[in-house]
Amino acid sequence: MAASPCHQRTVMAALIRRATSVIGYNFQNRHFFSPAVPRMEETGLYGCHHLKNPKGFQRIVDDAIERSNELVGYISRMSSSSEIIDAMDEISNTVCQVVDSAELCRHTHPDREFVDEALKASMRINEYLHYLNTNLTLYDAVLKAEKAQTLMSEEAKRVARDLCIDFEKGGIHLCAEKKDRVSQLNVEIAKCCAQYNENIAKEPGYVDVYPASLIPKNLHNLVKPVNRLTSHGLRVNIKEKGFRIVTDPSTVSAVLQWTSDDEVRKMTYIKSNSVPHANLGVLDKLIAARHEISQIMGYSSYGEYALQSNMASSPYVVSSFLVELSKAVQPKAVEEFESMRDFKRRKNSQDLELEPWDEAYLARSMKSSAYNMDFSVIASYFSLSQCIEGLKVLVESLFGMKFIDIPLAPGESWHQDVLKMVLYQPNEGDLGYIYLDLNSRPGKYPGCAHFAIRGGRQVSKTEYQLPVIALVCNFSKSQNSAIVRLNHSDVDTLFHEFGHALHSLLSRTDYQHFSGTRVAFDMAETPSNLFEYYAWDYRVLKKFAKHYSTGDIIPEKLVTSMQGSKKMFAAMELQQQIFYALVDQTLYGDQTLSPIDTTSVVADLRKQHTNWKHVEGTHWQTRFSHLLYYGAGYYSYLYAKCFASTIWERVCKDDPLSLETVNETYGMCYAKWQFRSTVLFFVWGNCCFRLVFANKQGIVFPRVIWAMALYEMMKTS
Numbered sequence: 001m002a003a004s005p006c007h008q009r010t011v012m013a014a015l016i017r018r019a020t021s022v023i024g025y026n027f028q029n030r031h032f033f034s035p036a037v038p039r040m041e042e043t044g045l046y047g048c049h050h051l052k053n054p055k056g057f058q059r060i061v062d063d064a065i066e067r068s069n070e071l072v073g074y075i076s077r078m079s080s081s082s083e084i085i086d087a088m089d090e091i092s093n094t095v096c097q098v099v100d101s102a103e104l105c106r107h108t109h110p111d112r113e114f115v116d117e118a119l120k121a122s123m124r125i126n127e128y129l130h131y132l133n134t135n136l137t138l139y140d141a142v143l144k145a146e147k148a149q150t151l152m153s154e155e156a157k158r159v160a161r162d163l164c165i166d167f168e169k170g171g172i173h174l175c176a177e178k179k180d181r182v183s184q185l186n187v188e189i190a191k192c193c194a195q196y197n198e199n200i201a202k203e204p205g206y207v208d209v210y211p212a213s214l215i216p217k218n219l220h221n222l223v224k225p226v227n228r229l230t231s232h233g234l235r236v237n238i239k240e241k242g243f244r245i246v247t248d249p250s251t252v253s254a255v256l257q258w259t260s261d262d263e264v265r266k267m268t269y270i271k272s273n274s275v276p277h278a279n280l281g282v283l284d285k286l287i288a289a290r291h292e293i294s295q296i297m298g299y300s301s302y303g304e305y306a307l308q309s310n311m312a313s314s315p316y317v318v319s320s321f322l323v324e325l326s327k328a329v330q331p332k333a334v335e336e337f338e339s340m341r342d343f344k345r346r347k348n349s350q351d352l353e354l355e356p357w358d359e360a361y362l363a364r365s366m367k368s369s370a371y372n373m374d375f376s377v378i379a380s381y382f383s384l385s386q387c388i389e390g391l392k393v394l395v396e397s398l399f400g401m402k403f404i405d406i407p408l409a410p411g412e413s414w415h416q417d418v419l420k421m422v423l424y425q426p427n428e429g430d431l432g433y434i435y436l437d438l439n440s441r442p443g444k445y446p447g448c449a450h451f452a453i454r455g456g457r458q459v460s461k462t463e464y465q466l467p468v469i470a471l472v473c474n475f476s477k478s479q480n481s482a483i484v485r486l487n488h489s490d491v492d493t494l495f496h497e498f499g500h501a502l503h504s505l506l507s508r509t510d511y512q513h514f515s516g517t518r519v520a521f522d523m524a525e526t527p528s529n530l531f532e533y534y535a536w537d538y539r540v541l542k543k544f545a546k547h548y549s550t551g552d553i554i555p556e557k558l559v560t561s562m563q564g565s566k567k568m569f570a571a572m573e574l575q576q577q578i579f580y581a582l583v584d585q586t587l588y589g590d591q592t593l594s595p596i597d598t599t600s601v602v603a604d605l606r607k608q609h610t611n612w613k614h615v616e617g618t619h620w621q622t623r624f625s626h627l628l629y630y631g632a633g634y635y636s637y638l639y640a641k642c643f644a645s646t647i648w649e650r651v652c653k654d655d656p657l658s659l660e661t662v663n664e665t666y667g668m669c670y671a672k673w674q675f676r677s678t679v680l681f682f683v684w685g686n687c688c689f690r691l692v693f694a695n696k697q698g699i700v701f702p703r704v705i706w707a708m709a710l711y712e713m714m715k716t717s
């Protein structure tokens with residue numbers, strides 16, 4: 001249950017909330033970007049003819065700035081509110097396309113010159129964004145449009161309100177003195193974040209282990225050999241071989257899972273949770289600066305300030321959600337904890353207590369003794385090409401749509417592995433384009449992410465700008481085989497990212513401001529979490545998971561084992577995430593006890609909400625960089641998980657691939673298709689789930705929804 005942001009999300013104030021769209025947009029030529037060119041004429045990167053070479057990035061930045069300046073010039077003279085909002089959205093669209101294409105290029109292009117130019121373009125366009133986000137002319141115009149109350153559509157009203165809030169988050173409405181202070185504090189926050197990360201990189205910590213035999217063989221590639229001089233009886237200065245464990249997160253995770261020696265795990269756990277010490281001070285400074293900003297803006301805490309445009313809308317709602325979730329999960333987590341303790345006692349024939357450094361090791365041992373799964377056997381059913389087939393099966397069954405492979409025009413692609421597909425619906429034609437860049441290669445972005453290249457928006461009464469996105473992963477070819485076979489965790493990730501992709505491709509908002517994943521922060525992960533369920537359901541898997549050489553369908557028994565293993569410690573894992581989210585809420589919550597002692601907050605919350613003890617002297621919060629990026633938003637992941645779980649249980653579980661079932665349940669308002677309407681609900685944030693459930697339940701308030709979500713979640717774990 002990793003909770004890191006898995007799709008690219010650049011949160012910026014005002015015009016660009018979450019960068020997610022395409023390329024230089026030319027007012028005279030709205031089809032500047034034409035991915036469906038039937039004739040394969042030479043074009044540039046992503047179909048943008050200016051990007052035939054790296055220097056083209058300078059040109060698209062120039063064009064975007066020129067066009068935006070022109071619109072900024074017009075906007076103060078515009079009298080109609082809808083004209084103002086349209087113009088704002090066009091500025092945002094123009095700038096977003098540059099930001100997003102540069103972002104994708106920086107992370108994936110194999111040509112260094114392209115990467116360098118994309119980086120320069122990013123810097124220039126971000127500077128320009130700062131100018132836009134602090135531009136009083138734009139703010140006044142948006143304020144006027146919002147106050148006039150003449151905007152016709154709900155979506156337009158919401159764009160206006162949202163833009164005002166975002167501008168004000170940057171302090172544009174404050175007096176000069178307060179504005180200066182906010183700028184100073186923002187600089188300080190940026191410095192703290194950089195310092196925090198630098199300290200982690202500079203001081204990962206290490207543990208030297210002797211003798212070398214204490215480290216299992218499968219970890220030898222992760223540790224460094226070291227020596228020391230020792231004495232043995234009468235013999236002195238004997239060279240003893242050992243290993244140095246550098247306590248970076250991935251090594252620590254492997255050591256804690258695979259090392260049977262208690263002492264080695266204990267040393268590793270303690271060291272990794274007590275470096276870098278300097279970050280205690282950095283975190284205090286960061287929390288204080290964020291708190292001061294929220295005070296200047298008139299909020300009682302940073303949490304309150306940060307959550308105002310989220311669905312949850314206030315820290316009170318979030319903490320009640322987390323506390324209720326914690327209570328619901330407690331009995332099951334205690335059961336799991338006790339089974340783990342019994343396992344340890346049986347293994348050691350002693351009345352031993354569980355220690356925090358036992359968790360990963362015992363969980364892995366218990367899972368493998370219960371299910372004994374061979375991961376390479378599982379992977380042989382998930383060749384990458386079959387998994388792509390699986391995605392096609394999903395859109396066809398669920399939405400009656402097709403993903404059709406289309407050729408790339410000369411110059412459009414950035415690597416020979418890149419594939420392009422169009423999402424097609426028989427009655428409506430093309431709905432959007434997706435680039436797939438799924439294989440790993442040196443220098444490429446190491447994670448999996450969904451990059452939007454262009455957001456959808458209504459350009460005129462008859463013309464809709466189709467979304468264009470890229471799905472970027474890092475799947476590697478197995479040794480001695482040209483076929484890429486995925487571990488099931490990779491399949492899970494692919495389906496998750498595909499959920500984001502569909503959210504972008506199917507959303508039909510009038511304004512690109514709300515297109516695709518540009519929704520309330522705590523809603524963005526719902527479609528992706530929903531699609532993870534499809535990667536675990538046998539009825540779905542049997543449609544595409546076929547052995548790469550024999551063509552046999554994956555055995556149901558194997559899938560049952562995979563599911564069993566996944567659920568084995570689900571409650572304890574959930575508890576851990578609740579604890580993280582509560583730490584994030586508390587540190588950015590009420591500061592009446594200022595300055596807050598972060599270590600005792602962490603220790604208390606661990607005691608209250610998990611079964612694990614706090615180890616004196618450790619301070620895990622000095623390495624949890626989600627505290628920088630999420631800032632009171634870490635709960636979002638759990639929030640989305642709850643919604644996804646409820647949708648799955650209520651809507652999809654009985655017959656996950658049925659168009660009819662899904663149509664009937666999802667397709668109740670606004671749109672023609674089930675998922676599209678849900679996507680629209682996502683846009684509407686707060687009220688969306690009330691509407692989703694209103695169909696069967698009458699008016700349902702968030703509290704009731706949590707209760708349902710909790711119930712469903714516990715039932716399935």
Ligand SMILES: [Zn+2]
Binds near residue numbers: 005006007525528
């Ligand atoms: Zn995600």
